[in-house]
Amino acid sequence: MSDALYQQAINTLWGIKDLASAAHGAGRLVAPDGSALLDNPFCGDRVRIEITRHNGVITALAQETKGCLLCRASASLLGLHAVGRSAEEIVNVRQSLEDLLRHNAPAPQDWPEFSVFIPARPHASRHGCVLLPFEALTQALS
Amino acid sequence: MSDALYQQAINTLWGIKDLASAAHGAGRLVAPDGSALLDNPFCGDRVRIEITRHNGVITALAQETKGCLLCRASASLLGLHAVGRSAEEIVNVRQSLEDLLRHNAPAPQDWPEFSVFIPARPHASRHGCVLLPFEALTQALS
């Protein structure tokens, strides 16, 4: 890895770190309509997502994440942007995230922070960390 | 393989063929003291050995062999030379035969026909064919 790339990775890591530390939506809901608890079998990481919804739209989301920076940053993004979305939109955005990681797709317009995950592209073993919160939300919605 | 070696193999094969066709000791005993039925798991070959003995010495031997030339020649040798031997002698001679095949030992003086098996030395997969009747006799004696 060139020094430039390396420096970029570090910078992005800071972006990820900020997102992870912000921990948007951290906590539990009192009376969730749906919830899911998911493990990453490779590292024992664990994400719990709880939601309420109304008329098919997410009205509240709480996440509890024991995981790496990538996983926590990803969960934090859900806390930031998931409210107001429908199940369908979440399925699509999960796909966009996977496409960004696996197929070099750009970040979708309304989730611009996805670009912090671009340096994870060559690290297929980490894609699961990024996707885990979105998998959990999809499950909580179904 | 050189033509000379090849010719030698053929000639020896004739020796084996003669021994096999002679089928010394072929048949069954009316009242055997010991018997054994052994299979070669690779080809389905089968040898039955029956013996009578007196004072620890083989007094009669019959063999029934469904097998290849090597196996039949070997059984035929038992028909020729086993009577009059003790169990101990048979254990030793079985070992001599194995040594001849695996460790380039010469044929023992009182079983000179063992030398027909010398061309089988490089063919480890055939050693079992040659040894099978001797294994069966050892088992019949025990």
Next chain:
Amino acid sequence: MPNDHDVSAFRRDFPLYANLDRPLHYLDNAATAQMHQSAFDAMRRHDTQARGNVLRGNHRLAEAATEAYENARAGVARYLNATTVEEIVFTSGTTAAINLVAGAMGYLLRPGDEIVVSLAEHHSNFLPWQRLQEQGVVLRVLPLTSEGRIDMSLLPAIVGGRCRLIALSHASNVTGAITDLVPVIAAARAVGARVLLDGAQYVQHGRPDMQALGADFYVFSGHKCFGPTGVGVLWGRREALAELPPFMVGGGMVGRVALRESTWAEPPRRFEAGTPPIAQAVGLGAVLDWLVGQPWEQLRSHEEHLFERLLAGLRNIPGVRLLGPADRRERLPVVSFNLGELHPHDVCQVLDERHVALRGGHHCAQPLMEFFGVAATVRASLAAYNDVADVDALLAGLEHARQVLA
């Protein structure tokens, strides 16, 4: 020659042929085929540039190893025309793959459930099912026609309401007979039974199409289709794999492990306990990527032409008894025979002196040998790198064996 297959060009990519210090007429392809250059190259590249454990680490070698391993899975899926890569499980071979399915199903079967096999199966597709008898499963055996083909007229009588699985070879390793799958799949569907096909022999001679065949499980070995030893494949239809518990358990196939109880990963990982045969899977993937691009019409017509010549020559040798279907189109280029009363081992030995590699024995198919009333046979099996000289050396050698041994 009726077609354009250039054997000597084709052989150039089989390094064993380049290393010979004496002639070789290799006609034991049903036991093990020679390995193609693509497998050598892919394995060497892997072991010198991307060696690491898979699915476990996130350093670059581990990432590269995982990528290579998963690419190999995709290559297998392509060759088999599988619906998804998740339908591909790497095993250590055909035998391990069949034991996997039998062992896993063993956890689900109840006494009185039935498994149907045929009398023509290789021991590897017979014993794992026979062994389920110990837990009260009933083994039902399809009989054969006089040609050694599975007698399909008896399917309705034998495949009953308790049948859970029909396990048959796609093609016989003794006679080359290709199983007529249409009635088998129909009979299984009628009672809700699964179908496993043993493709160990078939895969070397063509691409089986998972979406067209209608089976639920398909198994084969790397070493018989020009790939490495130590690796094989279980293809399983998604629903069929999903309902199976694991067979072997250990690292890499779990959800959570707790002291009292553990949970399993989804297929295919559920069935790949421990470090898989990584380099070997990569080698097999490369070979199948090569095979997928072969001009199959041409290869097949080449094999058929040789096989025709071989069968005609064998029929001309006095005292030869040929086993298997009379119609060449119903079989792979594999033939078993006996030369009068001559013992197959003796025949093979004499032929080996003439550089013709055959196999003599029961070919791990003792029930079939018994059916034919023989202890053993001589078997010749062709691959796409064989040529007319190979066939003619065999035929001449048999004439010679008849003289020497008779």
Next chain:
Amino acid sequence: MPNDHDVSAFRRDFPLYANLDRPLHYLDNAATAQMHQSAFDAMRRHDTQARGNVLRGNHRLAEAATEAYENARAGVARYLNATTVEEIVFTSGTTAAINLVAGAMGYLLRPGDEIVVSLAEHHSNFLPWQRLQEQGVVLRVLPLTSEGRIDMSLLPAIVGGRCRLIALSHASNVTGAITDLVPVIAAARAVGARVLLDGAQYVQHGRPDMQALGADFYVFSGHKCFGPTGVGVLWGRREALAELPPFMVGGGMVGRVALRESTWAEPPRRFEAGTPPIAQAVGLGAVLDWLVGQPWEQLRSHEEHLFERLLAGLRNIPGVRLLGPADRRERLPVVSFNLGELHPHDVCQVLDERHVALRGGHHCAQPLMEFFGVAATVRASLAAYNDVADVDALLAGLEHARQVLA
């Protein structure tokens, strides 16, 4: 340097090192070690000169393949100081070998029989035993001391009259802790139980002596001792193997196969169903032939020197928590640790950018992670080709990670 081990000379025989296009500090040897030249050479020689199926044919390639395969068996027996070659069974790996013993014993165990393992086991030496619970076998788990060593003071309480087998790692893949075998063997002998040792980690660092250890089964994998993937070994004491039925069944391991019932071959063949990983066994045999001649004192003192440096360096990093025995002599050069609250995956990622290959995760030892109260750790594991630069790169990288991630 306190000894004469010449790392750069040693590395020359590991082709991966010659192929690097960037630095590599490979410290993931407990997952997979790099492959030695002898294995490359032996496998290539085999596949280009002696490729054929084993134990089955009598043409020259098959004879040569069988000879190479059986020579490999002899090489393994020599490395392990086994009594006879018949005590060596080739498997596809450690996990397969343990599943073999557990599956075969499963046919013999009665409800209420007990199996003893420890809390420190790799999933591969835990799940196969845990699964026997389904048939009424009782799993008893040896607890650990605070250092993560097996608490031998509890042996008498846990190894009772119904104990049939004690299955423990010879050395832990997480902490490197070497199991104190003397009390284990004594406890097993006292109740007539068998002992299985999981040598997956140990074999890379020394020769375990089967005649001295006193165990009944010993298992390991080729890929962790500089050999190929796709092959492993089960050593079994002659009487111990003789009493086991087969695990997998199929071609090559039978006596007679009949429609109703079949008989099995003697060990080791009884346990090698189907075509074995021939080339891989040959590669492993070559590696062990090379290892057997290594100056072990020198290699070990080299590893110890590096490990000392590594441990001292780790202890100097603020916030590092080291797992495992404090006494270096009680462990292999393998260490797990955490850096404050930093996630192991993040740490490994930052280190990978600095060309240091580590492993982060639960290391297929979730019960042990739970014991230590962590979800995952970072693990560094040394091999004889590592050098001071590798250790220093790791230590500097960790400092850096602390700054970047904290």
